[in-house]
Amino acid sequence: MKILEYTLGLPPFRRGGLPRYSKELTETLAERHHDVTLSYPGHMQLLNNKPKFKFRKTRDDYKVYELVNPMPVSLGLGIDSPSAFYAPKDVKYIEDFLRKQQFDVIHIHTLMGLPLEFLQVAHKLGVRLIYTTHDFYGLCPKFLEKNAVKHLTTTKCSPDCMICPKGPSLAKMYVMQSRSYMKLKNTQFIKGIRKKQKNKLTINNNKISMLEAQKKYDLLNYYNKMFSLIDKFHFNSNIAKNIFEKYFSQINGTVLNITEKKLQCSSHNYNNLHKKIVFSYVGPYDYKKGFYLLEKVLVELRKKYKNFEVHVCGDNKSDLSFLKYKWVKNYGILTSEQMNSFYSSTDILIMPSLWHETFGFAVLEALCKGIICIASENVGSSDLLPSNLVFNDKTDLIQKIESFLSNPDLISDEADKVSNLNLPINFDSHVEKVEQNFYY
Numbered sequence: 001m002k003i004l005e006y007t008l009g010l011p012p013f014r015r016g017g018l019p020r021y022s023k024e025l026t027e028t029l030a031e032r033h034h035d036v037t038l039s040y041p042g043h044m045q046l047l048n049n050k051p052k053f054k055f056r057k058t059r060d061d062y063k064v065y066e067l068v069n070p071m072p073v074s075l076g077l078g079i080d081s082p083s084a085f086y087a088p089k090d091v092k093y094i095e096d097f098l099r100k101q102q103f104d105v106i107h108i109h110t111l112m113g114l115p116l117e118f119l120q121v122a123h124k125l126g127v128r129l130i131y132t133t134h135d136f137y138g139l140c141p142k143f144l145e146k147n148a149v150k151h152l153t154t155t156k157c158s159p160d161c162m163i164c165p166k167g168p169s170l171a172k173m174y175v176m177q178s179r180s181y182m183k184l185k186n187t188q189f190i191k192g193i194r195k196k197q198k199n200k201l202t203i204n205n206n207k208i209s210m211l212e213a214q215k216k217y218d219l220l221n222y223y224n225k226m227f228s229l230i231d232k233f234h235f236n237s238n239i240a241k242n243i244f245e246k247y248f249s250q251i252n253g254t255v256l257n258i259t260e261k262k263l264q265c266s267s268h269n270y271n272n273l274h275k276k277i278v279f280s281y282v283g284p285y286d287y288k289k290g291f292y293l294l295e296k297v298l299v300e301l302r303k304k305y306k307n308f309e310v311h312v313c314g315d316n317k318s319d320l321s322f323l324k325y326k327w328v329k330n331y332g333i334l335t336s337e338q339m340n341s342f343y344s345s346t347d348i349l350i351m352p353s354l355w356h357e358t359f360g361f362a363v364l365e366a367l368c369k370g371i372i373c374i375a376s377e378n379v380g381s382s383d384l385l386p387s388n389l390v391f392n393d394k395t396d397l398i399q400k401i402e403s404f405l406s407n408p409d410l411i412s413d414e415a416d417k418v419s420n421l422n423l424p425i426n427f428d429s430h431v432e433k434v435e436q437n438f439y440y
Contacts, residue, residue, distance in 0.1 A: 018134040024261040030061040037063040041070035041113025070113035078167030082215035086222035089115040119229040131230040133240040138223030152213035156205040159288035159355030237380025240358040261427040268370035277308040280346040282362040285315040290352030305405040351375040
């Protein structure tokens with residue numbers, strides 16, 4: 001079978017679960033003797049905006065094509081110039097590429113950078129289109145309102161929305177997609193600039209004109225047309241399924257939890273629980289991931305209980321007041337190898353997301369190591385957890401954490417349950433299910 005996997009970018013330039021999963025899926029499909037191509041949105045040229053797929057040499061068993069002159073890529077940071085995101089693209093190069101390649105299946109892992117014309121041509125050629133719900137980019141709850149344009153005149157929106165917030169300018173997006181940025185991304189200078197930019201990202205309630213609101217509505221309608229061309233949706237959790245069904249009543253899809261190729265599973269050694277319990281958090285230190293909610297809960301519990309400390313990682317912020325407590329250890333951004341050490345010192349992982357996460361690999365990774373996880377009902381990987389470890393609000397979270405603090409012996413009992421969970425840890429089996437459920 002000839003398959004195209006379209007992703008956000010290649011690791012290590014693009015980090016996160018989406019690029020990693022799509023790359024590992026591509027590798028395994030190639031190992032299973034499929035003819036596989038991996039494509040991603042690349043750099044944008046200043047004097048020529050015609051989209052073209054450029055072959056990139058690789059030592060891998062699959063082909064790689066860079067989509068040169070993609071649509072702007074916001075990376076989920078919001079939209080500044082909506083009309084640039086739905087500007088028409090020259091269809092000739094797209095059609096030439098798809099006719100020449102003759103794919104049987106195109107598996108889309110994100111709409112970012114992809115023009116509507118690409119899906120329209122693929123649909124016309126009878127190529128099967130699959131979409132994995134790694135995020136909710138392209139969806140906005142205001143689009144479902146009766147007077148959507150009026151609601152879009154404010155930038156305040158659901159934490160799930162990646163459209164309403166004011167994002168980077170087009171000039172910044174050109175730079176962020178450039179090859180020069182790719183080479184310099186991990187330098188201290190660029191890291192410093194990114195840190196300052198991320199610190200500016202706050203939930204605000206700014207007003208925009210009706211004209212700009214109409215453009216945002218047109219953009220949402222543009223993405224709605226793209227989703228309507230998908231033949232089958234791969235929901236990576238029940239939460240993802242429930243959210244997408246709010247927008248598309250006749251949606252065709254199947255829930256299949258995603259996984260990782262090289263999960264290092266082991267048992268966890270719970271020691272000194274009566275002296276100290278280590279609660280951990282993995283992810284950005286921001287509002288939508290529930291970091292500030294967790295901060296309030298733990299500071300409140302600290303007034304009554306002293307038998308715990310907190311370990312956090314996943315962000316380069318270091319000046320937050322919460323991180324200055326002696327009982328809080330900030331590890332910053334860790335490599336995958338360093339994460340093994342981080343997990344080994346963890347007793348209970350807490351994932352308190354306020355936004356709806358379509359999955360969340362941290363929960364799966366921790367469970368695989370025998371670590372207890374407490375997760376918000378908004379976290380897609382809560383599919384894997386027993387109901388008593390899933391919380392729905394601040395009060396519920398406090399009660400669940402306090403149950404362990406007041407009686408540490410409960411941790412051993414819960415750890416035994418975790419060790420008997422049926423986890424999706426066999427990647428070859430997962431890929432076989434992807435083939436059976438979505439490709440044929």
